[in-house]
Amino acid sequence: MKTILSLTVNGHARDDVVPDNMLLVDYLREKVGLTGTKIGCDGGECGACTVLIDGRPRHACLTLAATCGGTDIETVDGLSKDGRLTAIQRGFNEKLGSQCGFCTPGMIMASEALLRRNANPDEDAIRQALAANICRCTGYVKIIEAVQFAAKELAGGELATGELSQ
C-alpha cells in the first residue's frame, strides 16, 4: 500500500507517494535526497537519525514517513541559512564537538531542540536532552561544551566566528 504524503521538509512543502512501510529516515535520505540524517544502528539505539518533527526531536528510524502528513520536519541539512551556521553548529565547530562526525547530525538536532525550549540549560539539562544520542568518540565533554558555547552565543556572550566560507 502507498500513501500520498504532504508535509514540509526544512521549510519546503512537498507531496510524495510513499510506501506505507517506508521509514522517515529512508524517505529523507532516498526520496528527498537529504543525507545529513544518519542511520547508525538497527533501530532506536543511537540517535544518529534524530530529526525535529514539529519542533520535537524524534528518531527518524522509528517513525513511518506515512504518519508524518501535515508535519513540519527539520533536518540538519536545513539549519544553516545563507551560508551562515547556527549557534549550535558553530558550537560543535569551535569546541571540537565532532570527531568522526557520525553522531553529529543527531546531536545537533537534539541540541537545537533543547536550546529552543531552554536557552540557558545547565549541564544536567544538556546531558538529559542528549541521553538518547550515543557518541563513540568524544566522551561527551566536548559535545556539552559545544551546547554551552551555543547557549552563551545566543545570549550574546560569545563571538560568532564560525561562518561558512564555502
Ligand code: FES
Ligand atoms: S539510526 Fe535511529 S536510533 Fe540509531
Ligand code: FES
Ligand atoms: S564523533 Fe564519532 S560517534 Fe560521535
